[in-house]
Amino acid sequence: MTVFLTADELVNRWGNTVNKRTLANWRFSGHGPRFTKLGGKVVYPLEEVIDYEQRRTVQSTYEYDGERFASTR
Secondary structure (H helix, E strand, C coil): CCCEECHHHHHHHCCCCCCHHHHHHHHHHCCCCCCEEECCEEEEEHHHHHHHHHHCCCCCCCCCCHHHHHCCC
16 A cells, blocks of 8 residues: 655655745656645655655765756656
8 A cells, every 4th residue: 555645744754854835846847756646635655755865865975966866856
C-alpha cells in the first residue's frame, strides 16, 4: 500500500526548511518531489519523497552542483 504525505506533513518532515508556498512553486515549475492529486488534494508518495531526498544527498559541498539540483525532479 502506498503511503502519501500532505504538503503540511512534507514541510514538517523537512523541519520547516521549505514552506507550502515553495512546494506549490516547485510543482508549477516542475521541481521538487513528484506528486499526485487524490480527490483534488495534492499529496506526495513517500517513496517519491525518499527518492528525491536521496538524489539531493551529497557527501561534500564539492559534489554540490546547483544546476543539477535546480533541474532535479
